[in-house]
Amino acid sequence: MKKIIFLLLLTQTALAQVTYERILRAENEPANWLTYSGNYQGHRFSPLKQINTANVAALKPVWMYQMRDPGKVATSPIVVDGILYVTEKPHVVTALDGKTGRPLWSYRRPVPPDIRGCCGQPNRGLAILDDTLFLGTMDSRLVALDMRTGKPRWEVTIADYKLGHSITVAPLALKDKVIVGIAGGEFGIRGFLDAYDAKTGKLCWRLWTIPGPGEPGRETWEGDSWKTGGAPTWVTGAYDPELNLLYWGTGNPGPDWNGDDREGDNLYSDCLLAIDPDTGKLKWHFQFTPHDVHDWDANQTPALIDGTVDGRPRKLVVTANRNGFYYVLDRVTGEFLRGAPFIKQTWAKGLDAKGRPIRLPDTFPTTDGTVVYPGIGGGTNWQSPSWSPPTRLFYVMAHDGQRQTYFKNKEEYRPGELFEGGGFRNLPGDEPPGAVKALEAETGKVRWEFKTHSYVSAGLLSTAGGLVFGSSGEGHFLALDAESGKPLWRFQTGARISANPISYLVDGKQQVAIASGQTLLVFGID
Amino acid sequence: MTPRNYFQIVLLLLGVLLFPQTQRASSANQPAQGAQGERLFQSQCAGCHGPKGEGGSGPTLAAPLLTRATTEESLIKIIAEGIPGTEMPRSRLDREQIKQIAAFVRQLGQLPPERVPGDAARGKQIYETKGFCAQCHAINGRGGALGPDLTAIGLRRGARHLRTSLTDPEADVPKSFGVFRADASIPENFLQVRVVTNDGQRLGGVRVNEDTFSIQFRDAAGRIHSFFKSDLTELHKDWGKSQMPSYRDLLSNEELDDVVAYLITLRDAK
Numbered sequence: 001m002k003k004i005i006f007l008l009l010l011t012q013t014a015l016a017q018v019t020y021e022r023i024l025r026a027e028n029e030p031a032n033w034l035t036y037s038g039n040y041q042g043h044r045f046s047p048l049k050q051i052n053t054a055n056v057a058a059l060k061p062v063w064m065y066q067m068r069d070p071g072k073v074a075t076s077p078i079v080v081d082g083i084l085y086v087t088e089k090p091h092v093v094t095a096l097d098g099k100t101g102r103p104l105w106s107y108r109r110p111v112p113p114d115i116r117g118c119c120g121q122p123n124r125g126l127a128i129l130d131d132t133l134f135l136g137t138m139d140s141r142l143v144a145l146d147m148r149t150g151k152p153r154w155e156v157t158i159a160d161y162k163l164g165h166s167i168t169v170a171p172l173a174l175k176d177k178v179i180v181g182i183a184g185g186e187f188g189i190r191g192f193l194d195a196y197d198a199k200t201g202k203l204c205w206r207l208w209t210i211p212g213p214g215e216p217g218r219e220t221w222e223g224d225s226w227k228t229g230g231a232p233t234w235v236t237g238a239y240d241p242e243l244n245l246l247y248w249g250t251g252n253p254g255p256d257w258n259g260d261d262r263e264g265d266n267l268y269s270d271c272l273l274a275i276d277p278d279t280g281k282l283k284w285h286f287q288f289t290p291h292d293v294h295d296w297d298a299n300q301t302p303a304l305i306d307g308t309v310d311g312r313p314r315k316l317v318v319t320a321n322r323n324g325f326y327y328v329l330d331r332v333t334g335e336f337l338r339g340a341p342f343i344k345q346t347w348a349k350g351l352d353a354k355g356r357p358i359r360l361p362d363t364f365p366t367t368d369g370t371v372v373y374p375g376i377g378g379g380t381n382w383q384s385p386s387w388s389p390p391t392r393l394f395y396v397m398a399h400d401g402q403r404q405t406y407f408k409n410k411e412e413y414r415p416g417e418l419f420e421g422g423g424f425r426n427l428p429g430d431e432p433p434g435a436v437k438a439l440e441a442e443t444g445k446v447r448w449e450f451k452t453h454s455y456v457s458a459g460l461l462s463t464a465g466g467l468v469f470g471s472s473g474e475g476h477f478l479a480l481d482a483e484s485g486k487p488l489w490r491f492q493t494g495a496r497i498s499a500n501p502i503s504y505l506v507d508g509k510q511q512v513a514i515a516s517g518q519t520l521l522v523f524g525i526d
Numbered sequence: 527m528t529p530r531n532y533f534q535i536v537l538l539l540l541g542v543l544l545f546p547q548t549q550r551a552s553s554a555n556q557p558a559q560g561a562q563g564e565r566l567f568q569s570q571c572a573g574c575h576g577p578k579g580e581g582g583s584g585p586t587l588a589a590p591l592l593t594r595a596t597t598e599e600s601l602i603k604i605i606a607e608g609i610p611g612t613e614m615p616r617s618r619l620d621r622e623q624i625k626q627i628a629a630f631v632r633q634l635g636q637l638p639p640e641r642v643p644g645d646a647a648r649g650k651q652i653y654e655t656k657g658f659c660a661q662c663h664a665i666n667g668r669g670g671a672l673g674p675d676l677t678a679i680g681l682r683r684g685a686r687h688l689r690t691s692l693t694d695p696e697a698d699v700p701k702s703f704g705v706f707r708a709d710a711s712i713p714e715n716f717l718q719v720r721v722v723t724n725d726g727q728r729l730g731g732v733r734v735n736e737d738t739f740s741i742q743f744r745d746a747a748g749r750i751h752s753f754f755k756s757d758l759t760e761l762h763k764d765w766g767k768s769q770m771p772s773y774r775d776l777l778s779n780e781e782l783d784d785v786v787a788y789l790i791t792l793r794d795a796k
Binding site: 367368369407409411417418423425426451452453454472473474475476478487490 | 569570615617619620623736737738739
């Protein structure tokens with residue numbers, strides 16, 4: 001009998017391990033949400049269909065969890081076997097019982113009073129591997145926690161927060177490594193992407209997103225500007241296990257709005273990078289906005305899909321960029337295949353045969369200000385896109401019809417201070433709307449759009465139930481028909497939503513979770 | 527006079543007595559900064575505050591004491607962070623540039639203040655009687671809500687802008703602002719809306735709030751109406767329109783001056 005109990009315990013322990021193989025085959029266990037985007041391919045798609053177009057009208061709150069500390073929450077929970085692992089402000093990780101919403105443990109660490117950060121203190125969530133959770137912090141530490149108790153196993157400092165580095169990204173765990181990016185593009189950091197040994201926290205590799213002296217691409221920076229050139233890595237990328245390639249977007253060059261002292265294309269800012277995850281070596285890059293002067297980060301999570309372009313089946317990577325264009329690339333080679341604007345933009349005539357934007361004159365920021373579409377929010381940004389295999393549509397939370405006045409000024413780099421070289425201003429009277437847009441993945445053609453009254457900070461989730469979950473800019477969590485964009489259900493959460501939704505099962509029943517304000521809300525059908 | 531008013535006047539006098547000396551000292555030392563500050567002011571601030579800080583849709587800055595910014599530090603803070611709930615945005619200029627603008631603004635305070643003709647006491651009377659202003663506007667919580675609250679209008683608008691608002695209300699209606707609202711927030715632009723309901727009812731008023739699925743507005747009698755947009759066949763937003771009548775023919779030039787003089791005295795920032 002004792003032996004049987006011991007064996008049972010062993011089996012349970014084995015089950016609780018979230019192995020790399022389990023994350024690889026995430027689609028086989030839709031009950032869980034094992035990585036930031038739900039799978040390595042960046043799809044944010046749930047194969048669950050208990051909640052569907054026919055019954056979504058009956059969706060209602062199951063429980064809410066009120067976080068203790070004020071401030072907007074951007075967390076995308078990890079769900080394993082009925083337990084939700086969420087990040088809260090400031091540096092808190094809590095495990096919640098999916099059935100009741102009751103906390104099981106909390107990990108809390110202090111935040112230094114002098115942390116930097118351009119835009120609040122968001123944290124987009126955790127990574128999990130085996131029985132360890134990985135948290136990035138505003139003071140640029142990577143922390144490994146025991147998933148059963150929240151007790152720390154190791155932590156490492158990856159950069160000096162006093163220079164403006166911070167971690168807001170949800171790390172990505174693959175094989176035996178944790179990949180983590182850095183934020184700080186408004187502080188003149190030199191961006192990088194790191195991989196750490198998941199067991200020990202030892203640095204495996206670092207890929208600088210701005211080449212150093214003697215490295216190819218260094219010539220795309222004037223003088224010493226590469227040292228403070230930004231190109232941060234603050235949103236989680238995607239991974240193709242067959243090609244063994246990691247895809248990760250980079251952010252704006254610094255200073256944001258003044259490119260006078262950094263003449264050149266400024267590689268690898270505003271790029272999609274394809275990286276060998278074993279070595280950190282760059283396989284290829286594609287730059288969306290060479291010599292960016294509008295803060296048009298390319299950090300959006302890319303979606304890896306297979307499709308047919310010009311009659312030929314291709315392995316594709318698709319992304320809707322902050323600069324207002326949608327791109328279809330060959331993910332083996334990085335070759336540009338297609339591109340088209342998905343929102344109103346006034347800065348480029350179009351893209352050339354290689355996907356390089358053909359800039360229009362008089363669109364650079366000036367001292368007196370230059371009005372350009374899109375505005376500072378871009379066509380889209382950190383808001384999670386979603387790819388639905390059944391509809392073969394790519395859904396993006398877009399900002400359409402937003403313009404802004406962009407200014408530049410002269411700014412000297414001072415360590416740890418904002419280094420933006422300008423600013424932006426709203427045009428009085430503008431009430432820019434948002435729009436969920438469904439794009440045909442191979443062409444970028446807009447199939448449908450659902451307009452929201454105002455700008456939306458939250459992302460999207462599509463499901464096999466024929467639904468797209470998203471938000472309005474005024475606090476609604478909502479469900480749209482994935483085929484038509486027709487709104488089928490909504491709930492007023494009472495606060496602005498800045499997070500990305502997920503779906504999973506608890507006791508065999510489908511739930512959908514979203515953080516709004518400082519509350520995590522979970523919805524289900526009785 | 528309430529104790530609080532008394533306290534504010536004492537503070538005001540103290541400020542007038544103490545501050546001009548400090549500002550003169552700092553600006554005299556840095557003439558070059560002033561030139562740079564003026565250039566930045568013209569590109570960043572003059573649109574609302576007027577090229578000489580005389581005021582416009584923003585308040586006059588050509589005053590010896592700025593009620594919201596009584597110290598150099600608070601002025602810099604306001605330029606850097608804006609004033610929440612008003613059109614005053616935060617600036618992304620660097621600290622040095624903000625200091626230069628602040629120095630220039632302080633110089634404006636040494637210019638002779640804009641002379642407002644008119645008699646404030648008479649203006650108050652006109653406001654309360656033949657102007658019928660309180661039907662739509664409130665001061666200190668008394669009055670209507672169809673137009674902007676005027677409790678601190680003297681802090682928010684210059685005299686010339688106020689006079690134009692009286693004679694030509696649609697010349698510059700309140701603008702929407704704050705693209706990045708921290709929360710589901712209430713628009714303050716008094717947008718005129720008209721709707722037709724599914725059952726044919728025609729209603730209109732001043733928008734109080736709006737979201738993706740619904741709209742709320744206040745009609746002329748002060749009643750709140752709330753509709754889901756799916757219950758409306760028509761929704762019109764009359765951008766640039768105002769329900770306020772022009773007072774050009776209702777009041778004499780002197781009376782208009784009097785009302786402006788009165789409005790300029792409304793500076794209770796609370």
